[in-house]
Amino acid sequence: MSQTLSDSNAAIQYLTVNLAHEEYGIDILAVREIRGWTPVTRIPQAPEYVLGVLNLRGAIVPVIDMRLRFGLAREDYTATTVTVIITVAGRNFGVVVDAVSDVMDIAADKVRPVPDMGTTVDTEYLKGLTSIGERMVLLLDVDKLLQPQDAQMLEGALDAMSDVKAVA
Amino acid sequence: MSTVSLAQFHQVFFEESLEGLDAMETALLALDKGGDTELVHSIFRAAHSIKGGAATFGFPEMAAFTHEAESLLDELREGRRAIDGPIVELLLRTVDCLRGMFDRAQAGQPLADAASEDLRQQLAAMVGRALPAAGKSAATKSAAASGWLIEFRPHTGMLAGGNEPLRMLRELAGLGQLDVTALVDAVPALDALEPSECHMGWRIALTGAATREAIAAVFEWVEDECDLRIEPLTAPAPAATVAPPIAAATAAASPAETGAAPRAAATANADAGSVRVGIDKIDSMIDLVGELVITQAMLDQFREEFDPTRLPLLQQGLAQLARHTRTLQERVMGIRMLPIGSVFNRFPRLVRDLSQKLGKQVKLDLVGEHTELDKTVLEKIGDPLVHLVRNAIDHGLEVPEKRRAAGKGETGTLRLEAFHRGGTIVVEIVDDGAGLNREAIIAKALQKGLIKSGESLTDSEVGELIFQPGFSTAAATTDLSGRGVGMDVVRRNVVDLGGHVAISSRPGNGTTFTITLPLTLAIIDGLIAEVAQERYIVPLTSIIESVQLREGVMRTVAGKGELLYFRERYLPIVRLGEAFGCGGAQDDMIIVVESDGVQMGLVVGALVGQQQVVVKSLEANYRRVEGISGATILADGSVALIVDVAGLVRMQSRRKAA
Numbered sequence: 123m124s125q126t127l128s129d130s131n132a133a134i135q136y137l138t139v140n141l142a143h144e145e146y147g148i149d150i151l152a153v154r155e156i157r158g159w160t161p162v163t164r165i166p167q168a169p170e171y172v173l174g175v176l177n178l179r180g181a182i183v184p185v186i187d188m189r190l191r192f193g194l195a196r197e198d199y200t201a202t203t204v205t206v207i208i209t210v211a212g213r214n215f216g217v218v219v220d221a222v223s224d225v226m227d228i229a230a231d232k233v234r235p236v237p238d239m240g241t242t243v244d245t246e247y248l249k250g251l252t253s254i255g256e257r258m259v260l261l262l263d264v265d266k267l268l269q270p271q272d273a274q275m276l277e278g279a280l281d282a283m284s285d286v287k288a289v290a
Numbered sequence: 291m292s293t294v295s296l297a298q299f300h301q302v303f304f305e306e307s308l309e310g311l312d313a314m315e316t317a318l319l320a321l322d323k324g325g326d327t328e329l330v331h332s333i334f335r336a337a338h339s340i341k342g343g344a345a346t347f348g349f350p351e352m353a354a355f356t357h358e359a360e361s362l363l364d365e366l367r368e369g370r371r372a373i374d375g376p377i378v379e380l381l382l383r384t385v386d387c388l389r390g391m392f393d394r395a396q397a398g399q400p401l402a403d404a405a406s407e408d409l410r411q412q413l414a415a416m417v418g419r420a421l422p423a424a425g426k427s428a429a430t431k432s433a434a435a436s437g438w439l440i441e442f443r444p445h446t447g448m449l450a451g452g453n454e455p456l457r458m459l460r461e462l463a464g465l466g467q468l469d470v471t472a473l474v475d476a477v478p479a480l481d482a483l484e485p486s487e488c489h490m491g492w493r494i495a496l497t498g499a500a501t502r503e504a505i506a507a508v509f510e511w512v513e514d515e516c517d518l519r520i521e522p523l524t525a526p527a528p529a530a531t532v533a534p535p536i537a538a539a540t541a542a543a544s545p546a547e548t549g550a551a552p553r554a555a556a557t558a559n560a561d562a563g564s565v566r567v568g569i570d571k572i573d574s575m576i577d578l579v580g581e582l583v584i585t586q587a588m589l590d591q592f593r594e595e596f597d598p599t600r601l602p603l604l605q606q607g608l609a610q611l612a613r614h615t616r617t618l619q620e621r622v623m624g625i626r627m628l629p630i631g632s633v634f635n636r637f638p639r640l641v642r643d644l645s646q647k648l649g650k651q652v653k654l655d656l657v658g659e660h661t662e663l664d665k666t667v668l669e670k671i672g673d674p675l676v677h678l679v680r681n682a683i684d685h686g687l688e689v690p691e692k693r694r695a696a697g698k699g700e701t702g703t704l705r706l707e708a709f710h711r712g713g714t715i716v717v718e719i720v721d722d723g724a725g726l727n728r729e730a731i732i733a734k735a736l737q738k739g740l741i742k743s744g745e746s747l748t749d750s751e752v753g754e755l756i757f758q759p760g761f762s763t764a765a766a767t768t769d770l771s772g773r774g775v776g777m778d779v780v781r782r783n784v785v786d787l788g789g790h791v792a793i794s795s796r797p798g799n800g801t802t803f804t805i806t807l808p809l810t811l812a813i814i815d816g817l818i819a820e821v822a823q824e825r826y827i828v829p830l831t832s833i834i835e836s837v838q839l840r841e842g843v844m845r846t847v848a849g850k851g852e853l854l855y856f857r858e859r860y861l862p863i864v865r866l867g868e869a870f871g872c873g874g875a876q877d878d879m880i881i882v883v884e885s886d887g888v889q890m891g892l893v894v895g896a897l898v899g900q901q902q903v904v905v906k907s908l909e910a911n912y913r914r915v916e917g918i919s920g921a922t923i924l925a926d927g928s929v930a931l932i933v934d935v936a937g938l939v940r941m942q943s944r945r946k947a948a
Binding site for chain 2: 161162163164165166167168172174175176177180181182183184213214215
């Protein structure tokens with residue numbers, strides 16, 4: 123990933139969000155919309171960090187709490203809590219973050235690799251970090267964010283198969 | 291070669307031709323029972339269209355094959371040959387063979403095989419013309435010529451049939467180098483010229499390795515409407531006028547590349563299903579949309595100036611809006627609705643073949659062919675129905691001697707009936723055969739260990755046994771049925787569609803299978819149930835009734851398992867709150883549901899109401915969840931999950947097994 127970034131110096135726009143007093147950037151092209159927090163419908167047999175599903179103009183979209191996803195304590199949802207709807211590989215999902223803060227251009231050559239320490243978030247989900255003045259922004263790799271979801275889907279498929287066997 | 295651009299029409303050609311084949315089959319079966327010449331005409335027309343289409347769209351083998359059938363039909367049409375059983379049989383096999391060709395065409399495989407070649411020879415033999423083996427003739431003829439001289443003189447009326455000489459010339463250009471001379475000697479003076487007629491002819495010198503057959507195939511569609519001469523360029527000796535039928539017939543072996551490209555392209559869009567919609571349906575929707583626009587404009591006035599005195603008008607407008615929306619919804623869903631006749635149509639043939647094979651006499655009654663079903667449901671119901679019909683003929687109906695001995699008419703009756711019953715479609719398969727053989731079924735179930743000896747079973751429980759996997763009572767496994775993979779698959783298919791199968795049997799008087807299906811898969815009637823502040827939808831079709839959880843309706847087994855005592859039976863229960871992990875210890879309503887013939891009690895908190903809900907996929911963005919079949923959006927915009935009753939039954943039985 124870092125190699126493709128160093129290939130080009132073109133700036134990429136990032137939406138920055140706050141999570142546990144740290145600032146994270148999400149590639150704005152993956153962001154579909156930002157909604158205020160609204161209660162969701164819980165789904166049975168889902169991992170804890172999958173809060174449930176919401177109605178996005180007729181489509182049923184799962185919502186993930188980023189704090190829970192990264193093993194942080196769940197915080198009360200406040201007026202600034204938002205759901206960012208992200209589209210990756212044709213699938214939509216929402217992530218709940220503490221607040222949205224800014225949209226900024228970050229040039230590819232300003233992005234540095236992540237040292238393997240000192241962040242709340244597992245470095246696996248990061249594609250780099252950058253600093254803007256005093257602030258440090260951690261750039262999220264949204265493709266990877268979905269990967270645990272893929273694993274679940276696989277689980278789902280296996281479940282379905284064992285179902286068929288149980289009946290046959 | 292211009293055929294590449296034709297590839298986009300292949301799917302339409304396939305669909306139309308398959309419809310044509312269905313029509314041919316229906317007409318042939320009617321003919322078998324003694325029909326009039328109009329039937330022969332309609333069969334001929336269908337065959338002719340397929341032949342023409344096949345030649346145009348680059349399937350020369352199919353065109354050649356159909357040509358032979360057409361020659362035979364032509365003799366029947368003109369009364370030169372009497373219609374008898376063997377001919378109908380041969381033509382029915384031709385229809386089957388063509389279906390196989392279309393399957394292979396869609397899969398991009400070579401069209402002709404040994405069976406089709408054999409059948410083609412038989413057809414040719416029938417009209418009294420022996421064909422040279424296709425492969426050899428092509429090889430010998432094509433070796434001789436380095437080019438061909440073609441003289442093509444269309445009859446004046448050829449253009450009226452939609453035939454385009456330019457297209458043929460383009461196609462010829464794909465076979466080799468062309469040198470074309472227009473023959474204008476027959477063109478009349480300008481004042482006598484009728485512009486819609488063709489007076490021109492062409493003399494074409496074709497240099498290249500093309501075979502005579504490949505050239506003849508180009509003109510196949512117009513062979514009756516032109517004078518055509520094809521001579522080798524190398525041998526300017528007396529030209530043999532090629533009689534078009536023979537030329538066309540031997541075209542089967544034309545070079546493979548003429549067909550290969552379009553076939554590959556055709557497979558690409560073979561999967562995209564399409565629906566034919568009647569113009570009247572579309573018109574009525576356009577009307578409705580017009581009404582909606584008017585209503586919307588009317589309501590819009592209130593936005594500009596709101597006057598409380600006009601409140602009744604607003605109410606009226608909203609009522610109108612609701613009515614139009616509902617009607618529009620019905621009409622749009624109606625587009626997906628197709629008559630079940632399209633599935634029933636295959637049965638006359640199936641019944642005819644089967645009864646001949648088994649030496650039984652069967653009269654097939656089809657009732658309610660116009661009953662409409664969702665396209666998706668319709669596509670999936672065909673195979674289960676075929677299975678039930680086969681079973682009815684194989685196991686249900688008796689041979690004539692036995693029927694006579696039982697005091698019944700020699701001809702058995704098999705009735706397929708489709709009708710509406712309260713928001714569902716019911717399909718009944720009724721035979722007047724021997725009914726279920728209770729003793730044989732019980733003996734088999736004992737042998738398979740499905741029941742224990744000494745168990746006394748009710749008739750409906752015996753009926754249930756035949757739906758068990760691996761169950762078959764046929765003494766000898768025939769190729770029709772008896773492999774024991776039938777009835778459980780039938781039931782599973784129907785349950786997957788949200789329906790159920792029931793069986794009732796009258797010993798000595800026959801068996802009735804009743805399949806109940808939802809009208810559509812996209813909208814269901816549901817009961818909204820509340821479990822610990824969460825709302826779930828239970829499909830109405832699977833609900834039997836709901837009861838209050840009172841003292842005494844529940845029995846505890848071994849101190850932990852709970853059973854519901856309901857109408858003199860003990861049913862397993864599932865506490866929805868526990869199954870879905872949302873608590874709900876206070877729940878005190880029980881919804882009795884049924885799936886797969888298994889009844890079960892669902893314990894929920896409260897019943898909120900009944901509503902039509904639009905089924906949305908949970909898998910589109912998330913994944914499959916066990917016990918949940920989908921989601922829907924309630925009036926307040928929130929999401930509610932739809933309970934998968936069949937899935938819960940499976941969960942329950944698995945828990946029992948564990």
